[in-house]
Amino acid sequence: MFDRMRSILGSILILFVAGCSGVQTHQFDLPEQVTFNEHIAPIIHQNCMPCHRKDGGAPFEMVKYKDVAKRAKMIAEVTSDRYMPPWPADPNYRSFVGERFLTEEQIALLEKWVEDGRLEGSGNPPEPPNYAEGSMFGEPDLVVPFQDTVFIEGNNLDRFMVVKVPFELPKDTFIRLIEFVPGNRELVHHMNGHLINYDFDKKQDVFEGQHVVTDVDGSTIETYQQLSIAHDDGSFPTLTPSVSNYLPGVLPAMYPEGIGSYKVNRKAAFLIKNMHYGPTPKDAYDRSYFNIFFAKGAPQRPIKEWLLGTLGISEVEPALVVPPDSIMKVQTEFTVPFDVSLLTINPHMHLIGRDFKAWATTPEGEEIPLISIPKWDFRWQYFYTFKQMLKIPKGSVIHAEGLYDNTLDNPNNPFDPPKTVVEPVNRDMKTTDEMFQFIITYLPYQAGDEHISLEPDARLFEH
Ligand code: HEC
Structure with missing residues (x-):
């Protein structure tokens, strides 16, 4: 698994210093001395700066040495907790477009950098990436x-x-x-x-x-x-x-x-x-x-959507009524009526959601993992896009499973003491109600779909 992650992020990891007596953690050696310019800047630029920059949406910038050194301890903490970068889906269960997560090695590098005294290092840090202003895709129409x-x-x-x-x-x-x-x-x-x-x-x-x-x-x-x-x-x-x-x-x-x-x-x-x-x-x-x-014209293949669960095409079982001080599991199932190619999925729960998992089982009994969110976070509800269109054959059953924690151990519980939390009965709903939904966008399958990449089209960035 490390090998796979390393191949994704390989170019920015400098892991093994020949013959060094670096600190031994897990299966990797850390360099004798971790410096910002050599080791830390690439991690921060790639994984944090998309949001932690001017106009990037996060509360402070992380571009230069001093921005990062100032908050080094907190950075080491939030990364080892995996609170940042925010990516609730388990990347080992399923990979998606634009996913952001740190490897164990990167987290250890950040920790060692703090222990080593937040060294800046010699030379210059790598140039941070450029971000377009206004639009990421050039001139809009x-x-x-x-x-x-x-x-x-x-x-x-x-x-x-x-x-x-x-x-x-x-x-x-x-x-x-x-x-x-x-x-x-x-x-x-x-x-x-x-x-x-x-x-x-x-x-x-x-x-x-x-x-x-x-x-x-x-x-x-x-x-x-x-x-x-x-x-x-x-x-x-x-x-x-x-x-x-x-x-x-x-x-x-x-x-x-x-x-x-x-x-x-x-x-x-x-x-x-x-x-x-x-x-x-x-x-x-x-x-x-x-x-x-x-667009140049009408879509040859319009996108379709299934909404499973609350207010959708499949029932939530048992009914989503979560008594106070209880932990409860619900599920929903849907049989795919024809061959489809999945594009994006969006799991949706509210505040007392704790984990979410979805997979498909084909008629031959093969399991196709869709998504696993082991630590649900209400604040980060992505529409997850598959890296390539994902074929799900006719007759497969899509299962989604959600766990709700209506105890006070759940720091997001909106009520103290906890109250019974229910699904809204109509479209009239509040955040403090609960929902269990799984939204799937798809196309009817065509031969070769599984080879079509859904990574954003690089040509659009040439501005
Ligand atoms: C997808 C956008 C995004 C990315 C990527 C991201 N952050 Fe954040 N970060 C935020 C937002 C938004 C907040 C403020 C709200 C919050 O805490 O959820 C935040 C808050 C923080 C905080 C303050 C936490 C606190 O408790 O006050 C730290 C520290 C932090 N980020 C570090 C990092 C580090 C280190 C990385 C990269 C490894 C990173 N972030 C990547 C969006 C992001």
């Missing part, structure tokens, strides 16, 4: 900003909003990629955006109604009314779910041309059902925006 600046009251609480971001186009078209760019990078924690397409003659004014509803988490009919989501005749427009998701340091999923672009009508809006802002002691503001890149 269209920028759609929030209509209103969002006010975030300085009350030290996590804030959840629902935001409507309406826009108009000269004609119906197709979108290849949607990139969310946070305005207030320190406070925008995550967002999950859906696309609303209006029938042209059923909505006079897409901009009418409120654009932001504060302190609601999820969506209720009242919220929809305040935002004036419906057509003028009261009917609801079409909603394409999860077209854009944001977490600090995560690139949006981008598929090869022809796969999974979205149709967008002349009158449209993004609906952000959970715009999550982190706590702040001072009043603050945010005006985020979407960068849109158009």
Whole structure:
């Protein structure tokens, strides 16, 4: 296993110093002297800097020696706990695009660097990578900003909003990629955006109604009314779910041309059902925006989605009612009706979730691992993209299993003393309710799919 990790990160590890009497830990030797310039900077630049840089979303920068030396002890702690870099999925169970984790050796290097006295070393550190401003993908075809600046009251609480971001186009078209760019990078924690397409003659004014509803988490009919989501005749427009998701340091999923672009009508809006802002002691503001890149035409292969579990196509068993002071396991199962190629998966639980696991069992009894999250973290809910399309044959059963910890040992338990936590019965839900969902995006299988890489297209970075 170390060999596999080493081959991924091999170029940045300098592990064996010939004949050295380095400290012996696990199966590797550490250098006599660990220095920032030689050993630490490459680890930090690759694994921490994507978020810990100016405008990167994390609370402080980690680029130069002094940024890192100042917090060295804390860095050694959060890395050995595997709290940072945040990647809750077990990389040994399944690898995904953009995964970030440190090897045991890298963690030991960080620890030894602190013990050795945080040496800077001679020479220069390697050049940190360059990050484009505004867009990671070059010049967008269209920028759609929030209509209103969002006010975030300085009350030290996590804030959840629902935001409507309406826009108009000269004609119906197709979108290849949607990139969310946070305005207030320190406070925008995550967002999950859906696309609303209006029938042209059923909505006079897409901009009418409120654009932001504060302190609601999820969506209720009242919220929809305040935002004036419906057509003028009261009917609801079409909603394409999860077209854009944001977490600090995560690139949006981008598929090869022809796969999974979205149709967008002349009158449209993004609906952000959970715009999550982190706590702040001072009043603050945010005006985020979407960068849109158009597709050349209609998708040859539109992306489809299955939602398993709560409010979805498969039942949660037993029913998700978690009594106080108990630990409970639930599961859901779904039989795949035809050969499919999986693209991304998104496990979803709330605060008392503790671990999550999903796999498929083929009709021949072969087990295909999908994802294992041994230490659930409500704050880091990625849409995990497979490195290559993953074929699941017809008749396979997809199993998902979740463990909930409603005791006080769970530091995220929202209630003290614990209370019974239940699933919402309708779409009216709060973070303190629970959910058990597994969202899968897929295409009907075509021969050769398993060789198609889902790594972002390198050509788009040439700017
Ligand atoms: C995907 C983005 C991301 C990456 C990658 C990342 N961090 Fe962080 N880090 C954050 C965010 C956001 C916070 C603040 C919120 C939190 O603690 O969850 C944070 C907080 C921290 C803290 C403060 C923890 C505390 O308890 O106050 C430390 C230390 C830290 N990161 C170190 C690192 C190190 C070291 C790496 C690389 C090995 C790293 N981070 C990689 C996003 C990231």
